[in-house]
Amino acid sequence: MTWIELAPTVSAAFLASLVECVEAATIVLAVGTVRGWKSAFVGTGLALAALVVLVLVLGPALSQLPEQALQLFVGILLLLFGMRWLRKAILRGAGIIPLHDEEAIFKSETANLKLAQTTERWGVDPIAMATAFKGVLLEGVEVAFLVLAVAAGSPALIGPAALGALAAAVLVTVAAVAIHKPLARVPENTLKFAVGVLISAFGIFWTGEGMGIEWPGHDLALIGIAAVLLGASLLGVRLAASPARPMEAR
Amino acid sequence: MGTLRAILHEIIGLFVDDGSLALALVVWCALVGLLMLTVSGVTMAAAGAALLTGCVAILLVNVVTAARKRRATQAAH
Numbered sequence: 001m002t003w004i005e006l007a008p009t010v011s012a013a014f015l016a017s018l019v020e021c022v023e024a025a026t027i028v029l030a031v032g033t034v035r036g037w038k039s040a041f042v043g044t045g046l047a048l049a050a051l052v053v054l055v056l057v058l059g060p061a062l063s064q065l066p067e068q069a070l071q072l073f074v075g076i077l078l079l080l081f082g083m084r085w086l087r088k089a090i091l092r093g094a095g096i097i098p099l100h101d102e103e104a105i106f107k108s109e110t111a112n113l114k115l116a117q118t119t120e121r122w123g124v125d126p127i128a129m130a131t132a133f134k135g136v137l138l139e140g141v142e143v144a145f146l147v148l149a150v151a152a153g154s155p156a157l158i159g160p161a162a163l164g165a166l167a168a169a170v171l172v173t174v175a176a177v178a179i180h181k182p183l184a185r186v187p188e189n190t191l192k193f194a195v196g197v198l199i200s201a202f203g204i205f206w207t208g209e210g211m212g213i214e215w216p217g218h219d220l221a222l223i224g225i226a227a228v229l230l231g232a233s234l235l236g237v238r239l240a241a242s243p244a245r246p247m248e249a250r
Numbered sequence: 251m252g253t254l255r256a257i258l259h260e261i262i263g264l265f266v267d268d269g270s271l272a273l274a275l276v277v278w279c280a281l282v283g284l285l286m287l288t289v290s291g292v293t294m295a296a297a298g299a300a301l302l303t304g305c306v307a308i309l310l311v312n313v314v315t316a317a318r319k320r321r322a323t324q325a326a327h
Contacts, residue, residue, distance in 0.1 A: 076275075076276065076279060077265060079275055079279070079305065080265040080266065080272050080275060080276075081264055081265055083271060083272075083275060083305070083308075083309055084264075084265065084266070084267045084268070084271070084272075086309060087267070087268060087271060087309065087312060087313055087316070088267065090309075090313045091313060091316060091317065091320075094313075094317060096316065096317045096320050096321075097320070134256065138256070138260045141260065141261060141264075142264060145264065200305070204301055204302055204305055207279055207301065208297070208298050208301050211279075211282065211283045211286060211297070211301075212286065213286075213294050213297050213298045213301070214294045215294075215298055216294075216295060216298070221298070225302055228302060228306065229306065232306040232309065232310060233309075235310065236309065236310050236313045236314075239310065239313070239314050239317075240313045240314055240316070240317035241317075243321060
């Protein structure tokens with residue numbers, strides 16, 4: 001397998017996971033800062049264990065499906081997922097809806113955690129543990145789905161896609177440990193824009209393959225589809241940003 | 251139970267945020283698939299182009315409509 005074939009899968013898994021890991025890190029940081037790091041780490045560890053079980057159960061189950069049915073099923077899910085991100089990124093880019101603010105989310109989470117009563121069971125705070133568990137599990141489910149989905153066309157791609165996701169998790173963890181603050185400087189909307197384009201491109205590609213379409217250039221068609229989506233999305237930002245002009249009176 | 255419900259809600263929310271966008275995309279994919287099955291002589295390139303341009307058009311119409319609605323709501327307040 002060449003780098004040209006691997007690059008779209010690995011970069012989609014890495015960028016999508018980066019966004020999700022930043023969101024999970026904000027919650028874990030809030031829990032650790034307010035309620036103690038032990039509970040935050042126990043909750044995170046349990047969520048990661050639950051995710052491993054989920055992937056170990058779902059991965060082989062998905063591989064039992066016929067290839068074309070799997071491509072169609074995963075393709076439509078990826079298309080819906082990617083277009084949802086792209087829509088939000090376009091509307092945020094056009095200033096129609098506010099940008100995602102990690103700092104504000106961190107403040108809101110810490111305020112909620114400060115209000116909750118402190119209890120302790122087996123040396124951990126159940127509320128803190130459950131908050132970290134839920135946050136990491138919810139964002140992790142998205143990462144797990146994306147890794148399995150972008151590699152849907154070939155089991156050989158699951159390893160590289162998982163490595164892309166792991167690299168993002170390591171990068172975010174190192175950054176969060178180093179600065180001890182929410183990673184508010186990550187250009188979240190730009191990342192979501194790029195990931196939306198990539199995931200939607202995968203969605204259209206796999207949906208087409210599942211329908212029996214043979215794309216010109218095979219895997220290389222992904223790059224063309226992504227280029228069309230990028231151009232259309234930039235146009236979408238301009239169209240959404242410009243207010244409708246009333247018809248001039250003659 | 252609350253956590254399970256939140257997870258289920260989150261999983262559905264992964265794919266459906268604006269219901270009309272999701273529905274339009276699924277319907278368009280079904281139409282292209284139906285076209286390929288029923289109409290003879292549809293080339294692979296034409297089917298692929300139809301799938302891509304349809305999805306792009308649906309996205310653009312959706313964002314422009316959403317932006318107009320948002321502006322109209324803000325103007326009303």
